[in-house]
Amino acid sequence: MKIATWNVNSLRVRLPHVIDWLQEHEPDILGLQETKLPDHDFPADAFFDLGYECRFSGQKTYNGVALIFKTDRLGDPGDILTRFNGFDDAQKRIIATSFGDVRVFNLYVPNGQTVGSEKYEYKLRWLAAMRDHLAQETREHEQIVLMGDFNIAPEDRDIHDPGEWDGKIMCSDTERDALTRISELGFSDLFRAFDQPDNVFSWWDYRMGAFRRNRGLRIDLILCTENLIKISTNCQVDVAPRSLERASDHAPVWADFDL
DNA sequence: ATGGTGGCCACGCCA
Numbered sequence: 001m002k003i004a005t006w007n008v009n010s011l012r013v014r015l016p017h018v019i020d021w022l023q024e025h026e027p028d029i030l031g032l033q034e035t036k037l038p039d040h041d042f043p044a045d046a047f048f049d050l051g052y053e054c055r056f057s058g059q060k061t062y063n064g065v066a067l068i069f070k071t072d073r074l075g076d077p078g079d080i081l082t083r084f085n086g087f088d089d090a091q092k093r094i095i096a097t098s099f100g101d102v103r104v105f106n107l108y109v110p111n112g113q114t115v116g117s118e119k120y121e122y123k124l125r126w127l128a129a130m131r132d133h134l135a136q137e138t139r140e141h142e143q144i145v146l147m148g149d150f151n152i153a154p155e156d157r158d159i160h161d162p163g164e165w166d167g168k169i170m171c172s173d174t175e176r177d178a179l180t181r182i183s184e185l186g187f188s189d190l191f192r193a194f195d196q197p198d199n200v201f202s203w204w205d206y207r208m209g210a211f212r213r214n215r216g217l218r219i220d221l222i223l224c225t226e227n228l229i230k231i232s233t234n235c236q237v238d239v240a241p242r243s244l245e246r247a248s249d250h251a252p253v254w255a256d257f258d259l
Numbered sequence: 260a261t262g263g264t265g266g267c268c269a270c271g272c273c274a
Binding site (some may be wrong): 151 | 262263264265266267268272273274
């Protein structure tokens, strides 16, 4: 089973890239973030024509998440979850379901803007709600995947210049601690289960030629329970789509499992 | 210290 996550920063603009990527990589499940589409505008037909079904939770202009998946191998998904228990949020950042015994969360963690801002406090509240929700999920499910744009670089080696980013948004100790609270429920960063080259990132600012200079962060993650880590065979960032005309500022990340 | 680029939408917000 191959799964993937990609913050597309507008599915309207990026649909051709997503279609091309699906045809080349044929993942069983693709989680998209920042679709920026209300549900009535979701291009489900374009995916259906490629043999994929979709479920989505979107809104106009901001946020929006979707799961694109093949039902021929996976079967139909279970119930669709679009919120964390006990956390009401108008922002569409969560879509989760089950494929057989595998529980899959596609997440768009708030960016947080700047450390100490109102948006930062919201990010921390959101992550705490996610932790509390997942505490329950881990009691009910053994195999769980959390994938998406976490807007947190887990370690200094996930930052092109840790000194420049020290304490800044996506890199602060408080955000990393919030991620650690989630990891402590039994999740780990699948990317680090494999030998990786240095300086692999998944997001590069549009400004100042950041991608050309590989000044990026690795903030798009696939976390999973240990039983899934053990049967995974690969996890990589595919930087190729970041070079395309009118690219998203994020690259897709994919993983393979013996499932 | 500031602002740079891009998407949405039509101005400023968000990233």
